[in-house]
Amino acid sequence: MRWGVVTFPGSNDDHDALHVLGHVLGETAVPLWHKDRDLKGVDCVILPGGFSYGDYLRCGALARFSPVMESVRAFADAGGFVIGICNGFQVLCEAGLLPGALIRNRGLRFVCTWVHLRLEETETPFTCRATRGEVLSMPIKHGEGCYVADPATLDQLERNHQVVLRYVDPSGRATTEANPNGALNNIAGIINEHRNVLGLMPHPEHAVEKFLGGEDGVKFFQSLRAAVTEGASRRAASLVPGP
Amino acid sequence: MRARVFITPKKGVLDPQGKAVEQSLHTLGFPEAQDVHLGKYVEMSLVGISPDEARRRTDEMCRRLLANGVIEDYRFEIEA
Numbered sequence: 225m226r227w228g229v230v231t232f233p234g235s236n237d238d239h240d241a242l243h244v245l246g247h248v249l250g251e252t253a254v255p256l257w258h259k260d261r262d263l264k265g266v267d268c269v270i271l272p273g274g275f276s277y278g279d280y281l282r283c284g285a286l287a288r289f290s291p292v293m294e295s296v297r298a299f300a301d302a303g304g305f306v307i308g309i310c311n312g313f314q315v316l317c318e319a320g321l322l323p324g325a326l327i328r329n330r331g332l333r334f335v336c337t338w339v340h341l342r343l344e345e346t347e348t349p350f351t352c353r354a355t356r357g358e359v360l361s362m363p364i365k366h367g368e369g370c371y372v373a374d375p376a377t378l379d380q381l382e383r384n385h386q387v388v389l390r391y392v393d394p395s396g397r398a399t400t401e402a403n404p405n406g407a408l409n410n411i412a413g414i415i416n417e418h419r420n421v422l423g424l425m426p427h428p429e430h431a432v433e434k435f436l437g438g439e440d441g442v443k444f445f446q447s448l449r450a451a452v453t454e455g456a457s458r459r460a461a462s463l464v465p466g467p
Numbered sequence: 468m469r470a471r472v473f474i475t476p477k478k479g480v481l482d483p484q485g486k487a488v489e490q491s492l493h494t495l496g497f498p499e500a501q502d503v504h505l506g507k508y509v510e511m512s513l514v515g516i517s518p519d520e521a522r523r524r525t526d527e528m529c530r531r532l533l534a535n536g537v538i539e540d541y542r543f544e545i546e547a
Contacts, residue, residue, distance in 0.1 A: 324537060328483055328484060332484065372481065373537065
């Protein structure tokens with residue numbers, strides 16, 4: 225499987241993602257430049273964390289007009305896998321590839337800490353190898369991570385099982401105290417209706433090596449690898465001519 | 468022509484900045500300040516288009532970039 229990681233001016237987790245995929249997980253991971261339209265044949269595009277275009281106007285508002293984003297949009301529309309982490313999640317919302325928006329944290333402060341997250345959905349290619357309801361530990365680091373959407377959209381997200389991750393306490397309860405930024409319904413990550421575009425505020429790429437605090441983030445990458453590999457073998461099998 | 472665009476948080480959307488400023492105003496002795504909201508102000512010159520076009524195109528700028536309709540409202544003034 226081939227992964228691509230986009231670098232916008234101001235991205236700062238792009239090399240963390242490339243490191244984890246290439247050096248820790250032994251995957252093929254290629255950098256993608258914001259001015260390039262060529263996605264280099266990747267199976268999954270990662271929009272990394274950072275402060276693309278200085279967070280000017282609104283977080284993610286300007287990155288969405290990068291040449292690479294035209295290709296990412298076409299790629300996603302055709303069913304390609306896209307993961308937006310932190311600033312990448314903000315870019316996906318601004319681009320309309322995911323519903324809702326991310327606004328200033330309830331407490332007005334930049335939050336940098338490890339959080340507990342309940343995995344709500346395993347019927348997605350990004351979480352198929354994880355266990356539903358399990359409590360994961362991953363770091364967050366953001367000033368604008370408060371997820372909001374209008375009541376109808378929120379209701380639709382819940383009914384369609386599009387909420388993938390929720391901020392919870394260590395025992396898995398989605399309490400106000402466990403919510404680090406005021407996100408509605410404690411939402412930390414969502415998936416689009418077609419289930420090929422994932423956006424999340426926590427950083428799975430920062431939770432892949434034990435000595436850096438934890439390995440729960442690896443589940444997202446392993447799940448998608450499994451989904452892509454199985455999909456490819458199914459497609460190959462369907463191409464085998466019958467007797 | 469000159470365009471002035473005012474972007475404000477949509478009603479009902481959490482506005483922690485507005486809340487914090489409101490509290491500070493109360494602390495300073497301005498209890499009359501209620502319902503404080505912080506927004507953005509954008510101004511620009513519009514060159515080579517008619518006033519009608521200016522209104523239409525400024526509205527389009529707001530919808531496509533300057534404001535995010537999910538969380539923000541906007542209004543603008545065009546001055547000859």
